[in-house]
Amino acid sequence: MKIQLKSKEEIERIRMAGAILADCHKEIAKVIKPGVTTAEIDRLVEVYLASRGATPAQKGYRGFPFAICASVNEVVCHGFPGTVPLQEGDIVTIDIVVNKSGWMADSAWSYRVGNVSQEAERLLQVTERALAAGIEAARIGNRVGDISYAVQEVARKAGLGIVKPLIGHGIGRNMHEPPDVPNFGRPRSGPKLQAGMVITIEPILTLGDTGAVFWDQDGWTIRSADGSLGAHYEHTLAITEEGPVILTC
Template structure:
């Protein structure tokens, strides 16, 4: 069941979103060669706790960390660890903020030091694909319009889209209805209504769209070892248009 949010509830989610966005802004300065993903994870947890919030992922379905940290060919749900990031790596950091019982969710991909032109093009395209999807998050449009916009743009640029991992509704729980696919056909799927709050979070691969899982049971990686990147925002559907609750300054 899709749970529509009132303006007041969206405002509360927006407060969580602003905190999340400010944490990502701080992370930008920390993502450098020599740091570990575990250190970044600990920074995020402390950042949130110091501001009266909690990392909603920690403890969710047994997950032990405040963030997911996925490096290079890791598609998503990478486990923070003590491996040092190297110049030229790309990393996606994904986390959910719980502030006074209301949640916001955002993933962002970062280049570590100086990255290749291929990596930068992937990041630029993945980010643009996200915003192409957000542009379609209008009252009266349908979820297929979001998926179509993302898919058509990404594939035109030569990238594939991971189909197994999708966006979702969000509110007091991390995952609510509806499911938000990043591929689709125009004018299909659930109609978007005022008060819906969803995540849009496409994952683009340089190579094939297929994935496999690491033995840790969490980390998804590209089947062919190609690079992967993801950007995600939490978006409220309003009569004035989509409002990005996790937009960075």
């Protein structure tokens, strides 16, 4: 599949999905606390999206059975919601793809459960900073590799690991479209950034400096190989003549 450039009208449709997703994350933020289960958050999201005329796009995608990915502590991505209560000091990433009238938006956020350790706080802040650096590089005249390098350098300078198998991507009518947007790479490499491209940028970093991971037997849940904490922040954005426009805030 070629990179699909979106019209202004199509970007607005993605923005509609993104606005619902942003509001959904605000609802999640209200309930994240010790004692809450990720299964309860999953149900909240499904009910909330239905109330807005939207659906969770990942539910049923390649057999994934839930409305959200819920990744706690050393689970870095694609965790299954469960009935174990969150505990003080946990960090939990909630990753959601919203489908609104056939157009999709994707956003993940790592949440603090009560008070977290200094190292966990550093991981969260650096990962969010890596996302901001990637977005800043998402400008016409640059290439995908410039986004990748910007994310990589924030992680490298902080001594954090990059989960290299997991990457950002194009999005629109499909959850995953070209181009791939890795979290590591060389400047001035990869496809040119053009007006009308809609992509996700999603650094996934670990406190362990290798970023190595393994997959659980369920085929989805991905954990840091060294057991260290992982964090994941993601926005969907459009490349425009005026600069990057975040569609999920």
